[in-house]
């Protein structure tokens with residue numbers, strides 16, 4: 047069960063400088079780690095991208111001015127009634143289906159009771175014993191193989207507000223500031239079984255989950271904006287053992303890398319303690335990004351006691367087969383299936399297929415380009431994963447904002463094939479297309495980049511280069527074959543890359559062997 | 562079932578209520594009687610009865626995903642005991658160390 051709200055209370059004590067026992071996970075851990083294995087489960091919260099909140103009509107917006115999207119319902123004023131957002135339920139069912147869950151035919155909401163300033167009602171409406179989805183799985187490719195990660199449950203709940211602390215940390219503040227815009231935004235909680243066996247697998251699972259959620263278009267999954275959050279459970283046991291160790295809960299994992307690093311750190315720490323013959327104490331620990339360690343969170347003396355009970359203000363959900371089937375019919379081809387198809391239909395290596403299908407938009411782009419090109423799909427893949435990805439990264443451009451239409455990329459590839467431009471020049475052409483959105487033909491014409499196909503013109507330039515580099519030409523004649531590379535380079539320079547290096551090589555050889 | 566003083570302490574702590582010793586004894590006594598009364602239900606055989614999720618026989622009350630106007634921040638903050646700008650200002654979250 048989530049208790050995100052309480053996270054901030056306890057870790058602050060550590061952040062404020064109380065040393066934790068984290069220092070014990072140091073040297074020597076690596077040596078003993080090989081005798082142990084980690085058992086990892088992840089609890090992921092995603093904000094659903096509905097227009098309005100889960101139980102009221104307030105806009106579910108990110109980054110709005112403080113408290114500009116609140117109403118009596120989400121502020122928890124007396125006498126109001128929540129009404130469930132149909133879209134949020136649909137998104138929940140859609141996700142449950144995509145994660146191969148059983149969708150509950152009967153589901154209900156429950157109150158989770160606790161006090162925290164970001165929770166104006168003093169309870170969170172969540173789902174306890176009858177979640178929307180149960181018993182699913184996701185297939186994740188790890189280390190060349192596949193691992194089936196079971197999904198324990200998928201449920202709907204409302205998000206809490208955002209606390210802003212006066213001096214940046216809770217402990218340094220004499221008060222906190224509350225913004226309730228996020229209060230009541232629909233969240234989907236997705237809990238995996240402890241089926242992950244390494245930090246890398248946890249990373250791969252998260253990536254796959256995010257990819258699926260984005261394909262479904264139910265969440266934008268931006269960890270930096272908090273629309274995807276992750277907590278982890280990790281226990282460590284001797285390799286080969288089937289007994290579960292004492293689980294440690296990890297919080298404050300603010301990026302996929304943080305999840306991976308915190309798990310790796312925690313595995314080493316626990317393995318070392320076990321190797322010393324000591325016991326692991328059950329606790330919640332906080333990832334300290336700046337020190338790259340986990341530290342125990344200071345717990346309040348009270349045990350968690352949320353006193354769940356059925357939410358009397360909401361009537362239960364009866365999800366009929368017809369509704370489930372209707373939602374099922376809207377499911378897109380999911381990344382795992384699409385990856386298999388890319389390998390089968392386009393003959394792509396697993397690596398290419400995995401990268402291209404990670405994002406639906408990228409996969410759509412690739413397929414549109416292949417369809418327009420009609421040639422070797424691997425050539426398209428090389429350009430998409432090579433130059434296009436490089437330029438997107440360098441400029442921070444999303445695939446949806448790329449100005450090169452898939453048809454334009456296809457047209458450029460055809461120009462390489464028919465010899466209009468060389469593969470080398472194509473990179474220059476593509477950069478210009480990327481920057482300006484121009485068609486390849488226009489770029490080539492404007493920049494005078496057409497490959498020199500006229501033998502006579504090329505021969506003239508070759509003769510010029512030989513005349514200007516008599517010493518080198520003599521070396522070639524004398525049998526120093528490698529010297530020819532220099533002459534080819536000179537011709538390419540003179541033609542600003544517009545010559546076909548193979549033709550240049552041939553012309554040079556003709557002249558230098560007969561001369 | 563007998564409700565002990567420790568039970569009262571626990572529930573009072575969860576509800577952020579404070580009682581003196583006399584009040585606690587009174588609470589333990591009253592709560593015990595209430596729970597005993599409810600225990601009468603144990604005399605019934607409920608083996609074939611599924612747990613009731615709601616007292617009203619309604620299902621699937623849903624609304625379309627449409628944005629409706631929110632309160633003006635001024636209005637939202639009108640009952641706030643304390644504010645700073647358009648934020649609610651609340652006492653520091655951690656009790657003293």
Ligand SMILES: [Zn+2]
Nearest residue numbers: 102104117120
């Ligand atoms: Zn609202």
